[in-house]
Amino acid sequence: KGTETNKKEDLLIKDRKYMWHHMSKHNENPMIFVSGKDSWIEDVDGENYIDGMSGLWCVNVGHGRKEIAEVAASQMGTLAYSPMSQSHIPGIELADKINEWLEGEYRIFYSNSGSDANEVAFKIARQYFAQNGQSTRYKFISRYRGYHGNSIGAMAATGQAIRKSLYGPAPDGFKHVPPPYCYRCPFGKEPSSCQLECVSTIRDTIEWEGAETVAGIILEPTITGGGLIIPPKEYVTKVRELCDEYGILMIVDEVICGFGRSGEKFGHQNFQVKPDIVTMAKGLTSAYAPLSITAVRADLYNSFKDNSGQNHFRHVNTFGGNPVSCAVALKNIEILENENLVERARELGRQIERKLQRLEHYKVVGDIRVFGFAAGIELVEDKRSKKPLSDEKMMKVLSVCKENHVILGKNGDTVPGHNNIITISPPFVLTDEELEKVVASLECGLMAIESE
Numbered sequence: 001k002g003t004e005t006n007k008k009e010d011l012l013i014k015d016r017k018y019m020w021h022h023m024s025k026h027n028e029n030p031m032i033f034v035s036g037k038d039s040w041i042e043d044v045d046g047e048n049y050i051d052g053m054s055g056l057w058c059v060n061v062g063h064g065r066k067e068i069a070e071v072a073a074s075q076m077g078t079l080a081y082s083p084m085s086q087s088h089i090p091g092i093e094l095a096d097k098i099n100e101w102l103e104g105e106y107r108i109f110y111s112n113s114g115s116d117a118n119e120v121a122f123k124i125a126r127q128y129f130a131q132n133g134q135s136t137r138y139k140f141i142s143r144y145r146g147y148h149g150n151s152i153g154a155m156a157a158t159g160q161a162i163r164k165s166l167y168g169p170a171p172d173g174f175k176h177v178p179p180p181y182c183y184r185c186p187f188g189k190e191p192s193s194c195q196l197e198c199v200s201t202i203r204d205t206i207e208w209e210g211a212e213t214v215a216g217i218i219l220e221p222t223i224t225g226g227g228l229i230i231p232p233k234e235y236v237t238k239v240r241e242l243c244d245e246y247g248i249l250m251i252v253d254e255v256i257c258g259f260g261r262s263g264e265k266f267g268h269q270n271f272q273v274k275p276d277i278v279t280m281a282k283g284l285t286s287a288y289a290p291l292s293i294t295a296v297r298a299d300l301y302n303s304f305k306d307n308s309g310q311n312h313f314r315h316v317n318t319f320g321g322n323p324v325s326c327a328v329a330l331k332n333i334e335i336l337e338n339e340n341l342v343e344r345a346r347e348l349g350r351q352i353e354r355k356l357q358r359l360e361h362y363k364v365v366g367d368i369r370v371f372g373f374a375a376g377i378e379l380v381e382d383k384r385s386k387k388p389l390s391d392e393k394m395m396k397v398l399s400v401c402k403e404n405h406v407i408l409g410k411n412g413d414t415v416p417g418h419n420n421i422i423t424i425s426p427p428f429v430l431t432d433e434e435l436e437k438v439v440a441s442l443e444c445g446l447m448a449i450e451s452e
């Protein structure tokens with residue numbers, strides 16, 4: 001144990017000296033993970049934790065999948081790379097499989113990250129209109145609280161002020177509308193008086209901007225990272241209708257909702273809509289390899305061709321569609337299919353929804369939301385004022401969970417003092433007993449702050 005401790009100290013010294021961690025606050029005392037198996041991850045001290053967030057909502061098939069490691073090694077030994085100006089077998093097979101999962105006809109453009117995939121979507125949308133005699137259409141509408149990535153365009157589409165405040169000016173043409181946030185309805189409505197003002201505000205924005213200037217609306221089927229904000233049932237369908245009415249492209253960001261997290265193959269399938277463009281990453285490979293996809297309605301692709309049949313989309317991505325990543329994605333999807341993990345995610349979602357009911361009576365529990373196998377528990381100082389629970393108390397809840405060997409997340413709109421939503425999105429291989437442990441750990445966290 002002594003040498004282990006020394007090893008950890010050595011690692012931490014180097015970490016503090018050389019690492020620049022993600023997220024806004026530098027973590028001086030990070031957990032250092034060394035291995036993972038199923039829903040568990042082990043740190044350098046040999047402590048095991050349930051990965052209650054699947055990393056960053058991505059390790060859907062669980063950790064330590066030998067069959068994925070094998071397929072990656074085998075592909076790496078066969079063909080590790082070839083650019084996507086040409087083609088390769090895993091890339092073709094994956095494009096075929098994604099079409100099957102999307103139940104439509106889409107062209108598949110590969111990149112490396114969710115941010116990339118959304119940037120590609122924006123560029124494709126703009127070019128599509130530019131070469132179809134509608135070059136005035138360049139704007140995108142998205143929702144406050146929604147997250148779409150960290151690159152300049154994707155960040156501009158993101159509706160979380162703090163993420164862009166230091167990095168402006170944002171590119172022109174990104175407009176935001178209030179989200180369908182029923183617990184804190186931006187329009188002051190109750191479910192009984194709701195007239196889907198969250199939809200009419202999109203119409204107003206389109207009208208105000210001029211429909212002839214709007215290229216796309218980008219949305220997640222449910223806002224995940226912004227605090228698990230689940231829209232009213234008709235919302236997504238109504239957005240589709242607005243897009244049709246005004247000739248605007250509907251871009252659905254499935255980076256988190258896709259690949260089973262929503263309880264369906266893709267989140268939008270819960271609402272029976274067909275998007276024009278779908279972006280995906282994370283769960284596409286369960287994060288075993290970097291890969292993302294921008295899936296574009298086939299007829300949009302066809303209209304990119306000029307008289308000589310050439311498609312002039314000016315976008316190259318060196319690593320995008322790497323054969324190893326594509327082979328990993330194929331194996332990941334095979335696992336989801338063979339082990340019925342989408343159905344299991346749906347079932348786990350039903351179970352967690354039932355279990356979370358027992359937390360309703362805690363004073364700090366303002367709202368409990370479950371979408372597929374993702375849960376958001378909104379914590380407040382008291383139920384009446386709905387004042388968001390302080391960052392300090394949020395940290396306390398999470399640290400009690402950690403003491404109980406469960407890692408959960410917190411989300412919100414990322415402004416200090418508004419990160420008051422506990423998020424839970426474990427791998428789909430979680431057992432019933434492990435699910436109980438997750439909920440029990442959260443309950444301990446709630447008890448700890450209520451007894452203070």
Ligand code: PMP
Pocket residue numbers: 056112113114115116118147148149150220224225253254255256281282
């Ligand atoms: N869209 C959504 C909905 C996301 O949650 C994320 C990442 N959290 C992204 C896009 C960006 O993905 P990446 O981090 O792979 O760039």
